[in-house]
Amino acid sequence: MPEIVPDWGSIFAAGAIELKQGDNEKERDTAGERRWTTLATEAAHLIWKLRCERVIANEGREHSEREVKQRWYATAERRLDLDRRTAAQMDGKKRKQTIYRVEQIWKPLLEDSEDLPEDWVTSCGVLVGIKRGQ
Template sequence: MLYFLWMLIHGGYKVGLHWKDMPGHEEKETCNKCGITESMEHILTKCDAPGQQAVWNLASELWKLKTGADLPPPTLGQIMACAAIKRKDAGTTRLFRILVSESAHLIWRLRNERVINAKDPASNWEITNRWCKTINNRLGIDCAMTNAVKYGSKAIDKKLVLSTWKNVLKNEDRLPKDWTWETGVLVGVG
């Protein structure tokens, strides 16, 4: 994830005009859905191709469980700065960072499959499942990273993990107070 954000911030991805004078790849300069020159801003926040809007809607749905408010689709600047943006508490801040960075990265991967690998656009069902898998994988990593025996001083504080995922888990009211060692804990969206 850090690599994705680093490349995004430093303009390292080949989009738009990069393809203009590349024989056999000129069609990649323009978004085949919207008809405009591609840019990372267009891909991540404005494109009408399947993926972008569906992913941000899912992120907003999870954010609403956490905060009670919608998460408007972030701007390119907010995506690039997501690691520096602070919210009301550490758990909410951390969930925001996870949602924005993971969602933007999924949108990028969906675009690459469509444009670079020439695959058919993903269905809404597939997009939903892939987004849920992505966020649930992050939840699983968080749980695993609370293991102080295995990770020592690099372990994530259990309280921070519990705070990050509070109010967004399926059947949360039936989970034990410390669910970080439980298997099958999933986010409540999708």
């Protein structure tokens, strides 16, 4: 799968990115496309918020690398929680589709994803967390 270079174009057009998969790369990787769209837009929004904080509230003081990482993980986990709650509130066919999409987007990014129960998307008692980088 070709790697996306995060630049102005790929961020602003995040919802229009087409990723290919397979040996001949003829099939679309819709799960990867949804994952990119979600993560790229959340990251862009966080960058904008951090810049506004730095310029307006912090009088130009830079955020530390640790603070930025913590804010990123918190942002991703909030979005995962929102997607899970949205899926849990759906009914019928839409519920199944939404659960499938949440699984496709988030499962590769979760710690211990192979140990999750089958209903981890809609089960409020199941704690899941984003894989933390080193």
